[in-house]
Amino acid sequence: MEEYILLIDTEDAKGLVYNISKVLFANNLNIERNAEYVDPETNKFFMRTRISGNISKDILLKELKEVLPQGSRIRLNKKAKKDVVILVTKESHVLGDLLIRYIDGELNANIKAVIGNHEHLRDLVEKFNIPFTCISAEGMEREAHEDLMIEEINKYEPEVIVLAKYMRILTPKFVQQYPQKVLNIHHSFLPAFIGANPYKQAHERGVKIIGATAHYVTDDLDEGPIISQDVVAVDHTFSWQDMRKAGRNVEKIVLSNAFQLLLEDRVFVYGNKTVIL
């Protein structure tokens, strides 16, 4: 008995649940968990179904296609570990948290490699017997550096790319290589404090709460679909460095929550938003 995650997004229409469940029933499959959502504004239908049974993938996809509207997106993912590549720069807290979760068995993932634009984190990564590659950007054009990054990333054929405090801006060319595959952690409660050093901005504004935001990377910096956010209280005694320190806890938690959602195939993107089922 195998388990699969069936993901459907399409225009809403009468009878969708009936038609889909009919196919599953006819194929003698169990529905282990099911969630749907229809967005009332756009009339988009989203469904995530965990199914078990003897699954013939091609037949099932074909039969589902027949009963669904044209242009429907249908994905059928085996419930299995996803291959992941992590990009980093110098900061260790998010990467370290992921590594500890990884050896703890918390992540349904294979971390194939960590790639940095500095050497700083090689030692940490190699402690955990994971390959580390440094591709320095020094003295290089942005695009030339990205080409090397892409070449290195593609060696591992990752299903998810995690930017664990990778501090370089990505070009549209890079982003378009990996649609809905690149997860970033932004160190503010977006859309507050877009851009550089959000903790300094937050300190200057005198806020009483700071946060972090995990989102898909799109062409617009810090504007991608938000997956997860969380916050922590601060007060007047916090310097911006104290805020950064407090913020790190939130960054870790938010990034790992969003990462778990991706690993479990629970995130749909529509427009600039996410549906999480």
Place this chain on the structure above:
Amino acid sequence: MEEYILLIDTEDAKGLVYNISKVLFANNLNIERNAEYVDPETNKFFMRTRISGNISKDILLKELKEVLPQGSRIRLNKKAKKDVVILVTKESHVLGDLLIRYIDGELNANIKAVIGNHEHLRDLVEKFNIPFTCISAEGMEREAHEDLMIEEINKYEPEVIVLAKYMRILTPKFVQQYPQKVLNIHHSFLPAFIGANPYKQAHERGVKIIGATAHYVTDDLDEGPIISQDVVAVDHTFSWQDMRKAGRNVEKIVLSNAFQLLLEDRVFVYGNKTVIL
């Protein structure tokens, strides 16, 4: 076009979603929102579906019954205001919060009456043009007092009874009159600090967080199925009275959240737990 909430709870079986959606489809109904849950421990299936269309209630119930396992519980509630009775004693904060939400149009309810065992809140309730009845318990046996309460409550045929800081213990006889209808707010983060004056207990224990719990009332005091909980941070500067004051904010929010869930038919009870769809 009418809207109904269809609530089904039953033993899990293959094809349930298919069979239910087939009936809905055959009756030409739209599924506006749908959520299911199967509890893996008990194998119980729960489904809440918001449907619209021209509904013939009796036919639909009959057809659903035919495709569902014996012993299934099927409810089909028109999406409409529920009749509510509120019981109180002396404290005004939870009642006041409900009244303000009520005139604000936030609650999908008709508050038919407020019944107190003291006169304290008559003035507040009558400001809002809602009938207030005082049934004093002074000098009465518990059961005799409850009989009067039941008689008064039943005049209004409420679908939900809210204990908004009603400070008397209810007998099993009372509770059994209104199965899954009585909502209580307990002024602690259950199961911590069961019983009298939880804020004093919390203060004595030196906790750093206090909370409140909204639950269905069952025979066991403070042991009913939990619907909603929330917390607030406290510190060493808080006297138990300060904790009570801070706790009141949480009590209001938690009670009103749970009340909304009941009004929207989103709560299933199984054993001593709730499923919220």
Place this chain on the structure above:
Amino acid sequence: MEEYILLIDTEDAKGLVYNISKVLFANNLNIERNAEYVDPETNKFFMRTRISGNISKDILLKELKEVLPQGSRIRLNKKAKKDVVILVTKESHVLGDLLIRYIDGELNANIKAVIGNHEHLRDLVEKFNIPFTCISAEGMEREAHEDLMIEEINKYEPEVIVLAKYMRILTPKFVQQYPQKVLNIHHSFLPAFIGANPYKQAHERGVKIIGATAHYVTDDLDEGPIISQDVVAVDHTFSWQDMRKAGRNVEKIVLSNAFQLLLEDRVFVYGNKTVIL
């Protein structure tokens, strides 16, 4: 025995605590609670001291002035109810919450009057035997309307003015009349979603958390010193109206928390920030 709150803000200097406490000791006063803060960036010293004893206000102020640096701000407020005026427009949830807390004895305040630019809330306010005045802005220039508002407000000589969803922009002229006296609730987690309809903006951006911010009103709209903030989780099922509804709970709590801090003389303003002791 009387209780006073002593508030000092000044340039930091060696011996400040010693000099201040010497004066208090020499006057035979008890320190019931004391908190200080020195801002390391600006070298500003803040101190809030709750003192009890037989206090000769003039003598104490004079002696403190002698030992403190020139330009120190020294306030000595009797621990007593503050006179408050509330400004409103049409929305009742924040006002209602304040009124319920008021009759509950939660607020150390005298609500002298509620002034609206619409008639909508007269009925609610008068239920609580508080004077309500409507000063319509219809067909008036902004300044002319404000002049009438100021005239009406000044009748009550308020120590605090609460904007409980008063939906008009204030001119600098108005603001400068009441420095550090006007408390506003903004329906977003500032500085995110400045300006009109933050809930619509939040919905469009697809955020997973929304919030509210209580701040002093200054010349720059939504840019005044922040006193209190809080948030609540939302998800893809929330329409912007659902977000607004969820946000209302947060608005209530945040506004009333900030209001309590003002009533207890716990907020210092420096630059565009607050110190809360």
Place this chain on the structure above:
Amino acid sequence: MEEYILLIDTEDAKGLVYNISKVLFANNLNIERNAEYVDPETNKFFMRTRISGNISKDILLKELKEVLPQGSRIRLNKKAKKDVVILVTKESHVLGDLLIRYIDGELNANIKAVIGNHEHLRDLVEKFNIPFTCISAEGMEREAHEDLMIEEINKYEPEVIVLAKYMRILTPKFVQQYPQKVLNIHHSFLPAFIGANPYKQAHERGVKIIGATAHYVTDDLDEGPIISQDVVAVDHTFSWQDMRKAGRNVEKIVLSNAFQLLLEDRVFVYGNKTVIL
């Protein structure tokens, strides 16, 4: 210029702040930050002062003793890294989090050693070049095992002992060796779910929030003074294993928050409570 933390706890008396600040002023010391608290119930006075200047420790302590009531507890700690020993069993998440923070420079501590009663975590600890000792309890009496533990711990003369999921019950003999030095993380929101497998208990009770508690270890299991608590929302879809997984995030955060407070000398114990300044 050196920095010290001065910690005083004593019976409250008139003039305490004056007398203490007089001594500091006479010694030409700067007060960098100061916080006091008087517990109104027990009349205990607590003060934490961060001072800088040329400090002659013995003279300062002597002079403070002269102006303070008999029986006052006065501590003067150089602002420096504290020596720490960590005890573990098999679970890696809390230990791993501490190690990542440690190499990140977040902890003002020297982790001298990790001691386990199993070999499981040796590999992880040694990756970080920290000594690991395994003292198996197999086949030993509790007291004999503890004697070996104490002997090993004492080699490192730790100022703080962190139980990072050390799953053995400690005898009073052990506890009394290290008064107010042993920090534990309990995997529930105490006092709810005292004892074994709190996540199973929480799941069975159907709670909607779970938590974790960091506390000093005293003779009574799970009854020591609470330093820090936090919570996370759960729902009906969480198995007890899911709750445990969610709880691990909270355990990490709570333990590291409490640990930071200890490292910064911010925690006073009185009776069974803590004051955090």
